[in-house]
Amino acid sequence: MHPKIEDKTVLSRFVIDSFHTDKTKFTTKYKKYLGTFEDDTIAAIEVCEGIVATKFYIKQKATITKLLMTTAISLRTDLDDIIVFATNAGSNLNMEVKDMGVSDVRKCISRDNMEGLALAMTVLNKNIEDNNDALEDQGWSSGQWDGMKAKAEQVRLLNQKQNQMEADKQLAVSENHVKFDDMWNMTLNICLAGKTLFKGNVRAKEYTISLLLKRIRHDGTTKVEKEQKLAEQLAAKMGELDFTAKDFGIDDSWIEDAELTIEGTDYVLNTDDEGGLLVDLKEGSYTAILRKATYNDVVIKFDIKAGETTEVITEMKAIDDGTPGS
DSSP: OOOOHHHHHHHHHHHHHHHHHTHHHHHHHOGGGSTTHHHHHHHHHHHHHHHSOHHHHHHHHHHHHHHHHHHHHHHHHHHHHHHHHHHHHGGGSSSOGGGSSHHHHHHHHHTTOHHHHHHHHHHHHHHHHHTHHHHHTTTOOHHHHHHHHHHHHHHHHHHHHHHHHHHHHHHHHHTTHHHHHHHHHHHHHHHHHHHHHTTTSGGGGGGOHHHHHHHHHHHTSOHHHHHHHHHHHHHHTEEEEEEEEEETTOTTOBOTTOEEEETTSSOEEEOOTTSEEEEEEESEEEEEEEEOTTBOOEEEEEEEOTTOEEEEEEEEOBOOOSOTTO
């Protein structure tokens, strides 16, 4: 769950605001934060905010993502119809029903893989074209096909627009990567000191990047947008896994780059520098395996409910290599 570049200036703002509130505690213990440190950090944030118009990117990408999701979900009825028409056409098709590509389109929709969806729709529409006469004999209309082709084109164009926006953003960032690195290093430095100062205190959350990242994802949406996302999740029967890996018996010790393999899916995910990751999954029961070198593997079972976030915190035990004290 590494923060995207457009998130980093927002996260840095949260952190420097918390630092300002707690400045006396920082400066009492650490000399680094005396003098112009706060002003220098704010200046670095302002520079990066000027390079990437964070709110613009977040808003525009959210709009495109919403359009993509709405279009994708609307395809479900079309896909159901295609299966019925194709099944009824039977041996008049030049391929098996299962090979037409409907299942691939459905997988892309359920996994929010919009780039994969554009490709899968291209394949499906080509197979429909090759079998159009047989399908029309069963009631499939040119209007239905035109509708599917229009949706496929919309998915392609929206993906293209989103990719171009991402490329423009990355270009702006790459040309100024030193400034972003400086800002982010200042932010991480404050977080390290803040979590140390407030260890065991709820205030430590204000310096925990993974928790702040969850907050900005929610704060960046309106009530209507939240309701829309919930409706989309419920329609797609999707929920969210909020996963954290910790070191057994050690407070505030997150495990970075632990690998979580979720059985029955294509997901092999790695935890971030604070042991966290977020992923959308279809409603159901899951088994996952958590692995990291020098730690024992952990088997995890959890349930995902549509429209809900399931929080899972797993502790990993270091492998006993026989060394005294290990």
